[in-house]
Amino acid sequence: MKSLFKSAAFGALAAATMMAGAASASELVITFDDLNPDKKAAYDAAVEAFRAANPDIEVTANNGDREAHKSTIRSALQNDAPDVITWYPGNRMAPFVDAGLFMDISDLWASDPNLSQNFEAIKPTMSRDGKQWGVPYSYYQWGIYYRKDIFDKLDLAEPVTWDEMLAACDVMKENGVTPFTIGTQFLWPAGGMFDYLNLRTNGYEVHNALTAGEIKYTDDRIRQTFANWETLLERCSFVENHATMSWQDAIAPFANGDAAMYLMGNFAVGQFKDAGLTDEQIDFFQFPEITPGLPRAEEAPADAFFIPAKATNVENAKKFLAFVASPEVQAEWNKTIGQLPPNSSAEINTDDKFIVEGMETLSTASGLAQFYDRDAPAAMAQAGMEGFQRFMLDPSTLDEVLTELDRVQGEVY
Amino acid sequence: MAIDGTAALRGAGHDRFATETGKVAVSGLVLLIAAWFLFLVIDAGVVQSWLGYAQRGDARVPTFYIRFALLLLVIAAAFTLITSTAYYKRNRIRLAPWMFVSIGLVFFAIYVIIPIFQSFSYSFTRWDGLRDVNGVWTGEWVGIQNYQRLLEDPNFYTSLWNNLLWLVLYMLAVPIGLGIALFLNQTVTGIRIYKSLFFFPFVISQVVVGLIFSWAYNPEFGLVGEIWSWFFCEQTTNILGNPTTVCSVNPPNILGNPDVATYGIIAAGLWPQIAYCMILYLTGLNNVSPDQIEAGRLDGAKGWKMLRHVILPQLAPATFLAVVVTVIGALRSFDMIATMTQGGPFGSTNVLAYYMYDQAVGEGVGRYGYGSAIAVVLFAIMLVYISYFLWKMYRDEREGH
Structure with missing residues (x-):
């Protein structure tokens, strides 16, 4: 009994001291989600710079695993929320916004001149219901990475039109080279393939209408996309066994020279180089035109910072977002991670040919898509990408796939 | 009987069973204060701001200890309070077991019983798993819509069919395990080493077994691909002069082929399950009475007849246990699928447990209502089996006495 009494008294005392000790200084808690060395370095450097610029703010910088973050963010937003948190824009932010x-x-987008002037291109992505919800710190281009040495050997030029691409594939296959590598085990690479075929066949508006649930998958225009895909499967074949390969596994045939092209995001370049490829061996071209004269839209998934509604230090959080949006920070950050700054007046790393080409690709695009699994609601995206994989494995299942996707679409939206 | 005893003791006229007022008052006070504090710090953020940490990741540990200490205090105070009352003292023999069981019961209720009912109620809603900033639930009531959709969902039927495949094929573990156990049940030098080797797969985690098999199945660099290449492939150089393999017939991609992927995973699952059944039978064989075997032998039984009529009946408890654990193993076949195929290619290896996870929690799909409906169906299937199991246990126990 006595010991019980003692511990109760001690507990009360301890609690009282703690309450008294709570600092009243200005604080900021940030939660980031990337532990990869270069990503972490860029984030740490930006936080350090923010600390130096705001010595009165006590910054707590958390960082965690990217995949784990996808589930922990749910409880973080609902229970003990930080002041700033990373997440994806587009439809991926929709559930949390809603x-x-x-x-x-x-208000920050309107009052901060840098945000209101230099982020025009990406602003729609950060908006929902006519309001802005986050600030992007990085994005990157998608496109076809290819083995320049193989192209040179076969006397091939970067294809610009659909026919040129199919002709190039014929040459590659005659010479025993598999035109495309891809790894669809985790589904999303198939989503990228679909996005590009649909953007090139039907354009940005139709693609957007599809991912927004306004067009059916059995629509003739979407069927045309799949018809083109079937042509691609026949004439530009993909590596065997892609259904059991991750996107990293799919680099192996590319690095070995068995496959010549890879439709991917720019983050893959680092992995290509880790696999022993050099700047002389690999190069980049934009996905060729399919429907002549269609304005060219591109995939450009962005990463962004958001302020949870439960944040306690809102003013400091907004200060941090404005800081991250500044041209200097955006330039430095993206130089470190080898991606593109969404801020149009930020400098880019001109020594990196992929960054230069990416900037060229995105700044001249007529529209920017996020990615199939960010533009479409998650439940639709999951079913959609499973359908794409099924179609790639057996094109004769097309009708079943499209009917199934229409059914899911009817349920999800 | 117990009542008679206590009445007799009370008759002795001592205050042994009186309520200890002081103890009750003190522990009641402690209980109130501790419970109030615990209520205050249910929200981790409160403790963290006391500590001056403001939601830092490393504040979780002290936060947890403080809340845990308070919880223990509440439990201790409540128990002291209860045990100090006259009612408890008079009925100690009847109540004491419940005191021991109560904590377990509370947690069982919180983590098992209540969630079952929550699943039922969520299965009638459309909900993405989120509460808004005020903690208000954001879903909507949709009646039996989720169940109607289940009936139209081809993935649901695939999962159901795969569950059935698992149940049937997983049962192979029982006879195979018996066979190996009979084979290993002999005394030769080093038999313990062989037994350990056979038991080894059960010791490895299911996740590791899944990884090992998915590597073995890999058509490019796995065991399957390697053996295949002896017969159908040759080494050549590709256009850049790098070594590459060209096959006249492509190696089978077991996990990439929707028609056979499930069988591939079940085969991987059988490996540790056979070891489990084997160990159950080996222990069972230790208890087979030598007298009966002797008697059977005198009566001229041997070989199959001996096994069928003398040994197997004595192994019945082991068989029952083996079947039970195998059925449970088949129904919760989740980790293998998660590590080997994630339900793919295109959902063809889903089972109900994995499909439920995939729809509700996985990759942020967030169809909690739909996932709950799948959970309810899985629960109903398991219920049939669990009731049989409980009924049999109950019957056996009654026969035993």
């Missing part, structure tokens, strides 16, 4: 878990920061 549940009122992200803070509306339209």
Whole structure:
């Protein structure tokens, strides 16, 4: 009994001291989601710079695993929320915006001249219901990475039109080279393939209408996309066994020279180089035109910072977002991670030919898509990408796949 | 009987069973204070701001200890309070077991019983798993819509069919395990080493077994691909002069082929399950009475007849246990699928447990209502089996006495 008494008294005392000791200084808690060495370095450097610029703010910088973050963010937003948190824009932010878990920061976008002037291209992506919800810190281009040495050997030029691409594939196959590598075990690479075929066949508006649930998958225009895909499967074949390969596994045939092309995001370049490829061996071209005269739209998935609705230090959080949006920070950050700054007046790393080409690709695009699994609601994206994989494994299942996708679409939206 | 005893003791006229007022008062006070504090710090953020940490990742550990200490205090105070009352003292023999069981029961209720009912109620809603900033639930009631959709969902039927395949094929572990156990049940030098080797797969985690098999199945660099290449492939150089393999017939991609992928995973699952059944039978064989075997032998039984009529009946408890664990193993076949195929290619290796996870929690799909409906169906299937199991246990126990 006595010991019980003692511990109760001690507990009360301890609690009282703690309450008294709570600092009243200005604080900021940030939660980031990338532990990869270069990503982490860029984030740490930006936080350090922010600390130096704001010595009165006590910054707590958390960082965690990217995949784990996808589930922990749910409880973080609903329970003990940080002041700033990373997440994806587009439809991936929609559930949190709709549940009122992200803070509306339209005022910051309107009042900060840098944000209102230099982010025109990406602003629609950060918007929902006419309001802005986050600030992007990085994005990157998608396109076809290819083995320049193989192209040179076969006397092939970067294809610009669909016919040129199919002709190039014929040459490659005659010489025993598999035109495309891809790894669809985790589904999303098939989503990228679909996005590009659909963007080139039907354009940005139709693609957007599809991912927004306004067009059916059995629509004739979408069927045309799949018809083109079937042509691609026949004439530009893909590596065997792609259904059991991750996107990293799919680099092996590319690095070995068994396959010549890889439709991927720019983050893959680092992995290509880790696999022993050099700048002389690999190069980049934009996905060729399919429907002549169609304005060219591109995939450009962005990563962004958001303020949870439960954040306690909102003013400091907004200060941090404005800081991250500044041209200097954006330039430095993206130089470190080898991606593109969404801020149009930020400098890019001109020594990196892929960054230069990426900048060229995205700044001249007529529209920017996020990615199939960010533009479409998650449940639709999951079913959609499973359908794409099924179609790639057996094109004769097309009708079944499209009917199934229509059914899921009817349920999800 | 117990009541008579206590009445007799009370008759002795001592205050042994009186309520200890002081103890009750003190522990009641402690209980109130501790419970109030615990209520205050249910939200981790409160403790963290006391500590001056403001939601830092490393504040979780002290936060947890403080809340845990408070919880223990509440439990201790409540128990002291209860055991100090006259009612408890008079009925100690009847109540004491419940005191021991109570904590377990509370947690069982919180983590098992209540969630079952929550699943039922969520299965009638459309909900993405989120509460808004005020903690208000954001879903909507949709009646039996989720169940109607289940009936139209081809993936649901695939999962159901795969569950059935698992149940049937997983049962192979029982006879194979018996066979190996009979084979290993002999005394030769080093038999323990062989037994350990056979038991080894059960010791490895299911996730590791899944990884080992998915590597073995790999058509490019796995065991399957390697053996295949002896017969159908040759080494050549590709256009850049790098060594590459060209096959006249492409190696089978077991996990990439929707028609056979499930069988591939079940085969991987059988490996540790056979070891489990084997060990159950080996222990069972230790208890087979030598007298009966002797008697059977005198009566001229041997070989199959001996096994069928003398040994197997004595192994019945082991068989029952082996079947039970195998059925449970088949129904919760989740980790193998998660490590080997994630339900793919295109959902063809889903089972109900994995499909439920995939729809509700996995990759942020967030169809909690739909996932709950799948969970309810899985629960109903398991219920049939669990009731049989409980009924049999109950019957056996009654026969035993």
